[in-house]
């Protein structure tokens with residue numbers, strides 16, 4: 278027996294539920310299929326729990342350094358990891374519950390629990406059930422990619438999900454992978470009191486970012502007592518054995534040629550990237566094409582090569598953030614229901630890495646501007662010259678803005694600094710509007726804020742000289 282629907286949505290992450298709501302409002306009968314917890318990565322093991330824990334780590338850091346602000350805390354502070362995790366679970370749990378209630382209240386939408394797998398282009402099986410529909414929307418997200426480290430099958434290791442369920446603070450957390458996931462956890466656990474070593478392949482942290490940004494981040498993290506091992510090209514994991522011959526933590530070989538050849542830790546966190554959940558979806562039965570890394574190949578409107586199958590969110594490889602997954606929903610819904618002809622091609626890339634202070638990014642990096650060969654202007658300012666940062670006592674980092682010399686359009690920015698994640702978005706509208714900054718940045722900004730300095734940095738921008 279096969280159940281027929283107007284649409285199947287596979288995965289209840291960031292894009293699936295709002296799309297199901299639009300379909301429901303249009304009178305469609307929809308099955309939303311979810312094999313784990315609704316809300317997906319962001320709600321359960323990604324943005325929401327990590328940012329809740331980053332907030333606890335920030336509080337620990339503030340208390341520990343309270344004297345800087347003239348505050349004395351007799352007896353100091355200690356971190357109650359169980360309560361940190363309980364707070365995180367309450368926040369994520371509330372968010373998950375509200376997604377569940379939201380889906381439950383959508384007329385004609387059924388939440389089907391289980392793993393979906395295609396058996397033909399219009400039909401998926403979920404347990405004993407066969408579900409078919411005219412249109413199918415994939416929102417299956419991704420999971421940690423933990424391959425590429427020899428010996429990993431012999432040692433216990435943590436991922437972004439399990440590291441947030443630890444029952445005690447690691448003595449020494451070794452983080453393999455020095456990018457977005459790795460650095461957020463590294464700083465957080467250091468601030469909770471663990472010894473932390475970050476092992477990063479290649480010459481810099483966050484390889485997609487400019488070198489000056491990566492170097493500033495490295496200095497900032499090292500100043501907090503985190504050990505950073507770069508150029509760790511021969512990473513190999515093994516169990517550490519104690520004096521009595523018992524397993525006791527992990528030993529990570531980090532480098533074939535330079536420095537100490539191994540790092541001994543009590544816990545290992547793998548933060549070496551993500552892979553899409555497309556390998557167990559039976560996409561071959563539907564004829565859906567993937568690229569060599571397993572991402573569903575989609576056009577600008579997020580249709581796969583099979584015209585009645587769309588892919589939204591992390592699984593299409595066109596964005597790796599909650600806001601890009603949500604924007605995928607907006608594009609698909611506008612085209613289906615509003616007679617629009619929207620695509621994702623015009624999307625201005627913006628995101629933040631939630632170290633403290635955060636690294637906020639929009640548009641092109643300096644490296645990308647240089648590679649494009651276009652004549653450009655660059656304006657920079659250290660956070661020590663941003664009043665708001667100085668008054669807050671959080672003046673690490675810098676602002677860097679890049680402008681197309683001919684059109685005066687802002688083409689990119691990096692703000693490593695307090696409140697940078699909010700300030701960078703004051704550039705978003707002018708970039709989306711593709712207007713010269715000179716036309717729209719004369720508004721009077723609130724003092725004291727980080728963003729009040731952005732017009733000042735732009736006014737002082739100088740030609741971007743060729744790299745030395």
Ligand SMILES: Cc1cc2nc3c(=O)[nH]c(=O)nc-3n(C[C@H](O)[C@H](O)[C@H](O)COP(=O)(O)OP(=O)(O)OC[C@H]3O[C@@H](n4cnc5c(N)ncnc54)[C@H](O)[C@@H]3O)c2cc1C
Nearest residue numbers: 288290291312317318319323393417418590591597598599
């Ligand atoms: C540690 C961490 C921190 C992050 N922090 C941020 C941040 O601060 N800001 C930000 O913008 N982004 C952040 N991200 C990225 C963000 O979480 C993802 O980009 C976002 O969740 C992607 O949403 P999605 O809808 O594509 O997929 P997901 O949220 O992953 O949802 C996919 C869903 O599909 C389900 N599923 C998969 N296969 C099947 C199947 N065959 N059948 C049924 N169900 C299936 C899964 O169980 C899952 O619930 C973070 C990620 C991590 C890992």
Ligand SMILES: NC(=O)c1ccc[n+]([C@@H]2O[C@H](COP(=O)([O-])OP(=O)(O)OC[C@H]3O[C@@H](n4cnc5c(N)ncnc54)[C@H](O)[C@@H]3O)[C@@H](O)[C@H]2O)c1
Nearest residue numbers: 454455456457458459477478512548549550597629630631
């Ligand atoms: N604040 C945010 O928005 C946020 C936070 C966390 C994650 N995310 C999303 O999650 C995605 C995945 O993040 P990620 O940091 O896991 O992946 P990533 O692909 O950004 O970085 C993986 C890092 O691991 C390194 N690496 C890979 N193999 C290695 C090895 N064998 N030894 C040593 N180093 C190795 C790489 O050089 C790279 O620096 C990101 O693309 C991002 O979109 C977003």
